[in-house]
Structure formats: C-alpha cells, structure tokens
Amino acid sequence: MRKLALVRRPGPRVAEGLVTHLERSPVDPDLALRQWQGYVDALHAEGWRTIEVPPADDCPDAVFVEDTVVVYGDVAVISRPGADERKPETAGTEQELRGLGYRIEHIEAPETLDGGDVLKHDGTVWVGLGGRTTPGAVDQLRTHLAPLGAVVVGVPLAKVLHLKSAVTALPDGTVIGWDPVVDDASVWERYESVPEEPGCHVVVLDESTVLMSSAAPRTRARFEERGLRVVAVDIGELEKLEGCVTCLSVRLRGAPGPTWDPR
Numbered sequence: 001m002r003k004l005a006l007v008r009r010p011g012p013r014v015a016e017g018l019v020t021h022l023e024r025s026p027v028d029p030d031l032a033l034r035q036w037q038g039y040v041d042a043l044h045a046e047g048w049r050t051i052e053v054p055p056a057d058d059c060p061d062a063v064f065v066e067d068t069v070v071v072y073g074d075v076a077v078i079s080r081p082g083a084d085e086r087k088p089e090t091a092g093t094e095q096e097l098r099g100l101g102y103r104i105e106h107i108e109a110p111e112t113l114d115g116g117d118v119l120k121h122d123g124t125v126w127v128g129l130g131g132r133t134t135p136g137a138v139d140q141l142r143t144h145l146a147p148l149g150a151v152v153v154g155v156p157l158a159k160v161l162h163l164k165s166a167v168t169a170l171p172d173g174t175v176i177g178w179d180p181v182v183d184d185a186s187v188w189e190r191y192e193s194v195p196e197e198p199g200c201h202v203v204v205l206d207e208s209t210v211l212m213s214s215a216a217p218r219t220r221a222r223f224e225e226r227g228l229r230v231v232a233v234d235i236g237e238l239e240k241l242e243g244c245v246t247c248l249s250v251r252l253r254g255a256p257g258p259t260w261d262p263r
C-alpha cells in the first residue's frame with residue numbers, strides 16, 4: 001500500500017468551525033494546531049508521507065480536508081460541500097490532486113456531497129444520506145466510480161453529521177460503529193459496536209495498524225485484543241467541532257494513474 005496522505009493545517013479561524021449536532025464549546029486555536037501537528041507526526045512515524053493542501057484560511061473548517069474529495073483508484077471526485085461556508089475549500093484540494101496526476105471529476109450543482117459521508121472498503125462505497133449529501137450526488141458519484149468496478153450504495157443517516165461520524169471499517173472490513181448514532185447497522189454484513197463514541201473512527205494505516213483518538217481507551221483495548229496495533233492521538237479541540245481522525249487526512253492508497261508523479 002502506498003503511504004501518502006493529504007492534510008491541511010488548521011487556519012486562524014478554526015475555533016469558528018461549524019457545529020451541528022453538538023453544543024458549541026470554546027476551541028483553543030493554538031492547541032488545535034498542536035494537536036493537528038501531533039496527528040501529522042503520528043502519520044510520519046508510521047512511515048506515511050504527507051502533502052499539505054494550500055491553506056484556505058477564510059474557511060474555519062478547512063482542516064477537515066477529507067470532506068473536499070473522494071479518491072478512488074486514479075480518480076479524484078471533487079466534492080461540493082453541503083455547507084455553503086465550506087464550498088471554497090475544494091479548490092486547493094483539486095489543485096493538489098491534479099498536480100499529482102489524478103483524473104479529476106466533480107460533484108455538480110445543485111447536488112452536494114461531503115467526503116466524510118463516504119466509507120470505502122474492498123470495492124464497496126457506502127454514502128451517508130444525511131444533512132450534507134444528497135441522493136443526486138450519490139448518483140453522480142456512482143457514475144464516476146462504477147467504471148472502476150465500485151459498487152456505490154446510499155445509506156440512511158439522521159443522527160450525526162457524516163457517515164464516518166458513526167461508522168468506519170477495520171482493516172479486515174469489519175464495520176465498527178457506536179450504536180446510539182448508527183441508523184441501520186444491517187447495511188453491513190460484518191458490523192460490531194464499540195463502547196465509546198470516539199472509538200468508532202479509525203484510520204487504517206496498514207493491514208494491522210489503526211490510528212484512533214486517545215479519547216476511547218476501552219475501544220482501544222478491544223482492538224488490541226483482536227491483534228491490531230493502535231496509534232492513539234489527542235485531537236480533543238477538533239472533536240469539539242465534530243471532527244474525528246478520519247476527517248484530517250485523505251489517504252491516497254489507490255492505483256497510480258498513468259501520469260502519476262510520486263514527487
């Protein structure tokens with residue numbers, strides 16, 4: 001697996017980020033930046049290289065770079081974020097992925113899609129249909145990804161911001177979720193619930209390693225019991241803005257395109 005990820009450092013207005021399903025609590029921008037740096041350092045320590053997307057400092061939520069794109073194989077589908085404040089965030093991501101040789105597609109108006117609603121595993125792409133992503137955008141995504149063999153499935157989402165606020169997948173494909181915010185766990189053949197909300201978000205670093213929040217120690221212990229190695233990071237300031245570990249990067253694991261330039 002190629003270990004390369006896009007990240008975007010938090011801007012000066014990060015504390016003004018959107019909150020939808022949480023009570024707003026004060027965010028310390030300096031601590032948020034240090035925690036983001038800790039996340040990036042953890043990726044580097046695990047052998048990942050990172051590329052910083054140019055800042056979008058007028059957009060408080062720009063650090064949640066995952067929401068700006070869906071990358072599958074050599075295609076990058078640039079999102080059209082559901083929140084108007086976030087729409088300008090996509091330009092920098094597009095510029096970076098175009099430079100890397102990805103084939104660029106777009107979610108077109110009036111439809112909207114946030115990358116945080118998209119969970120991929122082994123050829124299946126589940127897309128949460130909640131407050132940010134529309135059914136028409138799921139159809140557009142299917143049009144772009146079906147030629148690559150992906151099966152794109154819309155799933156209900158009412159209780160949280162994004163699909164990946166509720167569920168993510170372990171390296172073996174087991175989907176893990178925090179039951180109180182999962183609308184319909186029967187969507188997944190292999191589903192397991194975890195005991196803590198921040199525990200349902202993992203970033204797969206390799207076949208036996210996951211990155212997760214340090215705010216879920218009981219879930220961490222469970223993952224370790226099943227033989228996974230866990231890298232835990234404190235991203236508390238970003239969690240106050242409904243962020244999680246997945247939102248802070250776009251992992252570029254797919255097959256390189258014909259014009260791929262590893263830089």
Ligand SMILES: CN(C)C(=N)NCCC[C@H](N)C(=O)O
Nearest residue numbers: 018064116162164165241247
């Ligand atoms: C999987 N998740 C949760 C994400 N990919 N993104 C989180 C975005 C949070 C931001 N304050 C917002 O409201 O847009």
